[in-house]
Amino acid sequence: MTAEQKTLDVSQAEMSLQELAHLIDEGKEILLLNGRKPLARIVPIIEHNAPRIAGLHPGAISTSNDFDEPLPEEFWTAGA
Structure with a gap:
């Protein structure tokens, strides 16, 4: 499901939280901008x-028999 996106400048963000929540509930993304700089993206949660x-x-997944053995010291000190 691709959400429709609405851009909103923070200087125009006098919209109430209820109005924003309603838009998000309709499946729209809200992109908050500061001028042309994106600040945040509010997206609906898809259950x-x-x-x-x-x-x-x-x-599809395999685990080696020694997966829980301690790592060798070289693992921790390599590149130090």
Whole structure:
């Protein structure tokens, strides 16, 4: 889902928080600018209600048998 974007200069940001929240709830992104410089982007949170299913990609990830062994000293001192 691609959100529609609305740009808003901070000098014009006298809009109430409720109005901004309504725009975001409609799926719009709010890009706050200071002149031409972007300051912040407010984006809607997209909730995924589909349950996660374990085991969809068997074999895609592997872990070595020594994954929990201490790292060698060279790992910590290399480039020092």
